[in-house]
Every structure is written in C-alpha cells, then in structure tokens.
Amino acid sequence: MSTVTHQTAAREESHTPVRGLGWYGMVFFIASEAVFFANLIAAYLYLHVHAGPHWPTLDLDKVLAAVNTVILVSSSFVLTFAARALNRGNRRAFSGLLLLTILMGATFISIQLYEYVNNGFGPDKNIFASSFYTLTGFHGAHVTVGILFLTVCWFRSLRGDFSKDNHFALTAAEMYWHFVDVVWIFLVLLLYFVVR
Amino acid sequence: MAVGSIATRGRTARQTWKQSKFGSWVTTTDHKKLGILYVSTGFIFFLAGGIEASLIRWQLSTPNAGHLSPEAYDQIFTMHGLTMIFLFVMPTMAGFGNYLVPLMIGARDMAFPRLNALGYWLLFFGGIFMYASFIFGSAPNAGWFSYAPLTEASPGCFTQGVAAMSAQAQAQFATQNLQLSCFSPGQNPDFWIIGLNLLGISSLVGALNFIVTILRLRAPGMTINRMPLFVWMTMITSFLLVFALPSLTVASFLLLFDRHLGTHFYQAGAGGDPLLWQHLFWSFGHPEVYILILPAFGMISEILPVFSGKPIFGYTFVAWSGVAIGFLSFTVWAHHMFAVGLPTVAQAFFASTTTLIAIPTAVKIFNWVATLYGGKLRFHTPMLFATGFIAMFLIGGLNGAALAVVPFDYQVTDTYFVVAHIHYVLFGGSVMAIFGGIFYWFPKMFGRQLNETLGKIQFWLFLIGLNLTFFPMHILGILGMPRRQYTYPPNLGWDGLNLAASIGVLILIAGVLIFLWNLVRTFMKSGVGMADDPWDAFTLEWATASPPPPENFKTIPTVRSRRPLWDMKHPDKADWLTEGH
Numbered sequence: 001m002s003t004v005t006h007q008t009a010a011r012e013e014s015h016t017p018v019r020g021l022g023w024y025g026m027v028f029f030i031a032s033e034a035v036f037f038a039n040l041i042a043a044y045l046y047l048h049v050h051a052g053p054h055w056p057t058l059d060l061d062k063v064l065a066a067v068n069t070v071i072l073v074s075s076s077f078v079l080t081f082a083a084r085a086l087n088r089g090n091r092r093a094f095s096g097l098l099l100l101t102i103l104m105g106a107t108f109i110s111i112q113l114y115e116y117v118n119n120g121f122g123p124d125k126n127i128f129a130s131s132f133y134t135l136t137g138f139h140g141a142h143v144t145v146g147i148l149f150l151t152v153c154w155f156r157s158l159r160g161d162f163s164k165d166n167h168f169a170l171t172a173a174e175m176y177w178h179f180v181d182v183v184w185i186f187l188v189l190l191l192y193f194v195v196r
Numbered sequence: 197m198a199v200g201s202i203a204t205r206g207r208t209a210r211q212t213w214k215q216s217k218f219g220s221w222v223t224t225t226d227h228k229k230l231g232i233l234y235v236s237t238g239f240i241f242f243l244a245g246g247i248e249a250s251l252i253r254w255q256l257s258t259p260n261a262g263h264l265s266p267e268a269y270d271q272i273f274t275m276h277g278l279t280m281i282f283l284f285v286m287p288t289m290a291g292f293g294n295y296l297v298p299l300m301i302g303a304r305d306m307a308f309p310r311l312n313a314l315g316y317w318l319l320f321f322g323g324i325f326m327y328a329s330f331i332f333g334s335a336p337n338a339g340w341f342s343y344a345p346l347t348e349a350s351p352g353c354f355t356q357g358v359a360a361m362s363a364q365a366q367a368q369f370a371t372q373n374l375q376l377s378c379f380s381p382g383q384n385p386d387f388w389i390i391g392l393n394l395l396g397i398s399s400l401v402g403a404l405n406f407i408v409t410i411l412r413l414r415a416p417g418m419t420i421n422r423m424p425l426f427v428w429m430t431m432i433t434s435f436l437l438v439f440a441l442p443s444l445t446v447a448s449f450l451l452l453f454d455r456h457l458g459t460h461f462y463q464a465g466a467g468g469d470p471l472l473w474q475h476l477f478w479s480f481g482h483p484e485v486y487i488l489i490l491p492a493f494g495m496i497s498e499i500l501p502v503f504s505g506k507p508i509f510g511y512t513f514v515a516w517s518g519v520a521i522g523f524l525s526f527t528v529w530a531h532h533m534f535a536v537g538l539p540t541v542a543q544a545f546f547a548s549t550t551t552l553i554a555i556p557t558a559v560k561i562f563n564w565v566a567t568l569y570g571g572k573l574r575f576h577t578p579m580l581f582a583t584g585f586i587a588m589f590l591i592g593g594l595n596g597a598a599l600a601v602v603p604f605d606y607q608v609t610d611t612y613f614v615v616a617h618i619h620y621v622l623f624g625g626s627v628m629a630i631f632g633g634i635f636y637w638f639p640k641m642f643g644r645q646l647n648e649t650l651g652k653i654q655f656w657l658f659l660i661g662l663n664l665t666f667f668p669m670h671i672l673g674i675l676g677m678p679r680r681q682y683t684y685p686p687n688l689g690w691d692g693l694n695l696a697a698s699i700g701v702l703i704l705i706a707g708v709l710i711f712l713w714n715l716v717r718t719f720m721k722s723g724v725g726m727a728d729d730p731w732d733a734f735t736l737e738w739a740t741a742s743p744p745p746p747e748n749f750k751t752i753p754t755v756r757s758r759r760p761l762w763d764m765k766h767p768d769k770a771d772w773l774t775e776g777h
Binding site: 021022024025028029031032033035036038039040043046047050051054055056122123124126127128129130131133134138 | 307308311400403404405407408411412413438439441442443445446449450453457458459460461466467468469472475476479
C-alpha cells in the first residue's frame with residue numbers, strides 16, 4: 001500500500017529523479033557514519049596530544065597490516081569490476097567477482113582476529129591499546145556488516161534478482177564497502193604507521 | 197493441499213489483523229498514523245517527566261525535607277531531564293514533522309515508510325527500556341550528561357594511579373580501607389548508554405527520512421524557497437541530527453568499553469582524560485538544544501502569519517537564520533565547560549561564537565514581531581501560545597547570552613541560574629510551541645477542535661506557572677544554590693524562593709489537568725462536522741480534508757507561491773500575481 005502510493009508520488013514529480021530515493025538515503029547515512037569515525041579519530045588524537053611524550057606505544061605487526069590493507073583495498077576494485085560485469089550483462093562474472101570480494105573481506109577479518117589473538121596485549125594494557133582495539137574493532141564490525149550486506153547480494157545474484165537497470169541493493173552495498181575501505185586507510189596510517 | 201490451505205488461512209489471519217483497529221496502528225507505515233503515534237507517545241512521557249518534576253519540587257519545597265532519599269532524588273532528576281529531552285520533545289517534534297512535512301510539501305508519504313515505522317518502534321521500546329531501569333532500582337543517576345569519571349565502573353580505574361604511589365601512600369590507602377572501586381558500579385549508566393543509543397538510531401533514521409523526503413518528494417512548483425518554514429526547520433534539524441548524534445554514540449561507547457572491557461578513555465590515572473567526555477558529549481549536546489528548539493521556531497513561523505492575517509515578515513531571513521544557527525551550533529559546545537580550566541584563547545573563542553549565535557536567533561524574534569505588526573490579529577489558543585513563546589523564549593535567550601560571559605559563567609556554573617535558563621528555552625520555548633502546535637493542528641489530525649475556553653485557561657496557567665517556577669531560580673542561582681542537590685539547609689535566603697517555585701509547579705499541574713480534561717471532552721463529543729480549514733490557513737496541509745485521506749491529496753497540487761492555499765482561496769489576490777515569479 002505505502003510502497004504503491006509512494007511510487008505514484010515519485011511518478012507524479014515534475015522531473016523524474018535521476019537517482020532513486022534510496023541512493024540519497026545511503027549518501028546521508030554514510031555521511032553520518034563518516035562523522036562517527038571522525039569523532040573516534042578526533043578522540044584518539046585528543047588523547048595523543050594531551051599525553052605528549054607519555055603516549056605509550058606497543059609493538060604491532062606492520063607487515064601483516066600492510067598485507068591486510070592491500071587485500072581490503074583490492075577488494076574494492078574487485079567489487080567495482082563485479083558491478084561493471086553486471087552492467088555488461090555478464091551475470092556469471094558478476095556473481096563470481098562478488099563472491100571473491102566477500103572472500104577477500106573475510107580474509108581481512110580473519111587476519112585482524114589473528115592479530116588480536118597474537119599481539120600479546122588486551123584493551124586494558126594502556127591507552128594506546130584501548131584506542132587500538134576500539135578503532136580497529138569498530139572498523140572490523142563495519143567490515144563484518146559489509147560482508148553480510150554483500151552476501152545477501154550474492155545470494156540474490158544467484159536468484160537472478162539483479163539486472164543492468166535494477167540493482168539498487170548492490171549499489172548501496174558498493175557505496176558502503178568503498179566507505180569502509182577508505183576509513184581503513186585512515187586507521188592503518190594512524191595506528192600502525194604515521195601518528196602512532 | 198493441506199499446506200496450501202494453512203498458508204491461505206495464515207494470510208487471511210494476517211489480513212484481518214492488519215485491518216483490525218489495534219493491528220492497523222501496530223503495523224502501519226502511514227506517515228499520518230506514525231505521526232500521531234509519535235506525538236501521543238511523547239505526550240505520555242511528558243506526563244511521566246512531569247510527575248518526576250513534581251517530585252523534585254516537592255522534595256525541594258522546604259529545607260532539609262526527607263520525602264526522597266538522595267539515591268532516589270538522583271535517579272528522578274536524571275530521568276526527568278532524559279525524559280523531557282529524548283522521550284518528549286524530540287519524539288513530539290518528530291511526530292509533527294512526520295504528520296506535517298508530506299502534507300505541507302504535497303507528497304503522498306515519507307520517502308521510506310517502513311524505515312519510518314522502525315524509527316517509531318525504536319523510540320517506543322527505547323523509552324520502555326529506559327523506564328524499565330526503575331524496576332531494577334538502577335535508573336540513570338548521573339545527570340542527563342552522565343559525566344565521566346562519575347559514570348566509570350571498574351575498580352581498575354584507579355589501580356594504575358595507586359601503582360604509581362609510593363609504598364608509604366599505598367600502605368596508608370590499605371589501612372584506611374578506602375573504597376577504590378570507582379564511582380558507578382551499578383547498572384545505572386549502562387541503562388543510560390544503551391537506552392540513548394536505541395533512541396539515537398530512532399532519531400537518525402527519522403532524520404535521514406526527513407532529508408530525503410524534503411529534498412526529493414516536493415510537489416511540482418514547491419521550490420526550496422517556497423517551502424513552509426516548519427519544513428525548513430525540520431530539514432535543518434535533521435541535518436543537525438545526522439552530524440551531531442555520532443558524537444554521542446562515540447562518547448557513550450567509549451564509556452561502555454571503559455566500564456566493561458577495561459579500556460581507559462576517561463581515566464586520568466591511566467592515560468585517559470575525563471574532559472574528553474565533556475568535549476564529545478557537548479559537541480553533541482549543544483547542537484541537540486537547537487534540535488529541540490528549531491522545529492519550535494518552525495511551528496511559531498506557521499502559526500503567527502495565519503493568526504496575523506498576513507505572510508511572514510522576511511521569509512528568507514527566517515529560513516537562512518535557521519541555517520546560520522545550524523552551522524554555529526557546532527562551534528559553541530565548550531561554553532558548557534568554562535569552569536574546567538580551558539585555555540584563555542579557547543574561552544574567548546567559545547564566548548564569541550556563543551554571543552554570535554544570538555544574532556540569527558534575534559533576527560527570528562524581530563521577524564516574528566514584525567509579522568504581528570499591522571496584522572489583523574486573532575487571539576485563538578494557538579496564537580496565545582505563539583506570542584507567549586516569543587516573550588518566554590526571549591527571556592531564555594537573554595539569560596543564555598549572560599551565560600556566554602565567562603566571568604559571570606564562573607559565578608553561576610552548576611547553579612540554579614542554569615536551570616532557570618534551560619527551562620525558559622525548553623518550557624517557555626519548546627513546550628509552549630508544542631502546545632500551540634497541538635491546538636493548531638489537532639483539527640487537522642482528528643477532524644475536531646479542542647475547546648477554546650479551556651485552552652485559554654490552560655495558556656494563562658502555563659504562563660503564570662512557568663514564571664513562578666523558573667524566575668526565582670535565577671535569583672537562587674545568583675545566591676549560589678547548586679543544582680542536582682537533593683536538599684539544602686535553612687536560613688540561606690533560599691527558602692521562600694524554593695517554596696515559590698514549588699507553588700508554581702502546582703499551577704502548571706492544574707494547566708496539564710485542564711488540558712487532559714479538554715482532550716477527554718473533545719474525543720467524547722460525537723459528530724462535530726468541522727470545516728476542513730478552520731483557521732483560514734495558508735499552507736498545503738489544510739488544502740485537503742481534515743483528517744486527510746490515506747493518499748493525502750486526490751491530485752497533487754501545483755504550487756506557485758509560498759502560500760498555495762491562500763492562492764486557491766483568493767485567485768484574484770494570489771501571491772504569485774504580485775510576486776513576479
């Protein structure tokens with residue numbers, strides 16, 4: 001009922017929107033998420049600046065982090081290729097590349113969990129450890145949500161739900177996945193390489 | 197075969213349930229029904245928060261009173277603040293927005309109807325969750341801003357500090373058996389954290405819905421510059437929510453981790469910083485106060501022109517001063533923190549921005565007064581509340597500007613002066629606007645009018661009651677009476693003023709009881725046959741039946757000016773004939 005009326009309203013608009021309502025909803029949702037991570041990062045930098053020379057550091061596996069970064073960032077490209085395959089009408093390549101993206105995301109999470117178990121400190125160790133687990137943990141939670149999002153899309157792709165002109169769920173998942181990747185680039189630089 | 201019939205039966209049962217009187221409200225995705233649900237839920241919490249306020253004033257009516265224990269008092273004043281802000285004003289404003297925005301811009305529904313229902317039910321269960329804390333005897337009790345480290349829990353929060361002490365000092369600590377377990381070991385702050393995050397998600401999805409609806413679903417000809425000002429203010433409020441709520445989420449999750457996962461974000465002894473809490477909380481908290489008042493500005497900007505019989509004075513200024521307030525509201529947060537010892541430069545900066553934000557607010561007040569000037573004024577109940585709003589909000593604005601003066605703020609920080617200020621802007625402002633809005637849009641929602649005489653009596657009781665309650669608090673604050681204390685000793689010159697404030701609450705209670713009687717009376721009356729446009733209004737929500745049909749408009753109207761309904765009623769004097777665009 002409501003969907004019907006609402007479609008009618010959209011049709012009656014003088015200029016048909018180029019992008020669907022959902023696209024706008026996603027943009028502002030991601031904007032809010034970005035402010036969320038900006039606040040986390042600001043809190044981290046605030047504590048860092050106030051601690052000055054007393055800021056504690058811990059040994060982190062930079063090589064593993066670099067490998068993990070490459071995996072996650074590449075997965076964004078793979079997802080873009082998947083979407084292009086769909087636009088060309090190549091459904092097999094689309095499903096395959098989508099599955100590859102999901103596996104790359106799962107690898108990223110596994111490596112992060114491996115690191116949590118083996119880095120030899122917990123969140124109560126010191127303020128850097130607290131920040132490390134909170135920032136990477138929130139990011140990891142977001143990646144996990146992204147994996148679920150993409151997995152739903154993958155099952156739907158097997159059912160043939162998506163076509164060249166009708167694939168908003170995939171577009172939304174793509175927007176979310178790229179966002180989560182960009183956040184990781186900030187976090188990995190802050191926590192492993194530049195401002196530790 | 198059998199399976200099929202069960203499925204059919206299930207479908208029919210579901211259909212019957214959805215069409216039943218109760219089920220149709222529970223399963224609704226219609227913006228009008230959800231709007232009414234929001235407003236009525238908000239009103240029930242208004243009564244709950246009012247009962248808490250009455251208990252506070254009962255306890256404080258005389259010195260050394262023992263009606264409430266300190267523990268109970270802490271929970272009650274905290275829940276009073278949380279209820280009025282998160283469970284009354286915000287849901288009520290969201291309710292009016294839900295009901296009115298699609299009607300005002302000529303749409304059939306909100307952009308995401310099911311998300312809309314999710315937002316309402318998160319509010320509903322979030323509110324129940326918050327109040328369930330009373331059953332466990334652990335309602336939030338550290339004030340609505342729940343300052344860390346008071347809200348910290350784990351005994352670990354001082355261990356690092358103790359470890360750094362000399363052996364002698366440690367021995368002394370041990371012999372004196374000092375309680376090192378930190379300040380809030382109970383579940384009280386956990387209810388605060390989880391409850392507010394539920395309500396936060398509710399507000400966030402509501403805000404996303406408003407933004408997309410307003411940007412994408414306007415009727416033909418309804419340009420941004422022709423939108424009703426209530427729609428403008430709802431849009432600005434929604435942007436504030438999208439960008440301010442994440443600070444609260446971050447602040448509260450860091451606290452949750454400190455309490456349960458052993459992190460140290462707010463623990464000074466372990467490399468954290470309690471001031472981080474204040475920065476994060478207030479960078480949400482100050483935009484929040486504009487989230488509470490901007491929709492009220494919008495309501496006033498709808499009511500005043502209709503009852504003045506002329507268009508709003510300086511539409512563009514009213515709209516864009518709202519945008520200015522929205523931006524500036526992100527730059528003033530540390531004026532809540534002058535007493536914590538910020539650097540002088542920071543104090544000067546935040547004092548300046550706070551003074552600056554008074555300018556767009558004053559612009560609005562001048563515009564409203566200019567709207568009244570030379571108008572054919574009709575003093576119906578909504579108009580009384582709207583004019584009362586201007587006067588009361590002006591007082592709240594002026595004593596707020598006084599708080600921006602750093603030396604004065606030092607003097608009255610954490611005293612009743614601050615309580616007086618927030619109640620003039622929230623009761624004198626938001627609550628007056630909400631009741632004006634209820635009297636104005638009630639006929640739209642229910643097809644019947646509230647009684648005018650009872651409404652006017654209620655208005656005067658509110659006006660007198662709120663001044664008697666909150667004006668003495670200015671003096672109490674200057675005399676040094678601290679907030680959040682469960683009692684006070686006699687003979688400090690506070691007794692009479694406190695008693696006056698408590699008597700004021702009795703007058704407010706009388707006003708609320710009259711309103712309840714008015715509601716009952718109005719709903720008991722059968723078949724009223726009210727006109728669709730009882731106030732001779734200007735905007736599109738009155739261009740359809742009262743209450744509107746499910747699809748809102750038979751045909752979507754085409755808009756040619758800021759007062760589309762005026763144009764329809766007066767084609768010879770239509771605004772677009774003279775506006776030249």
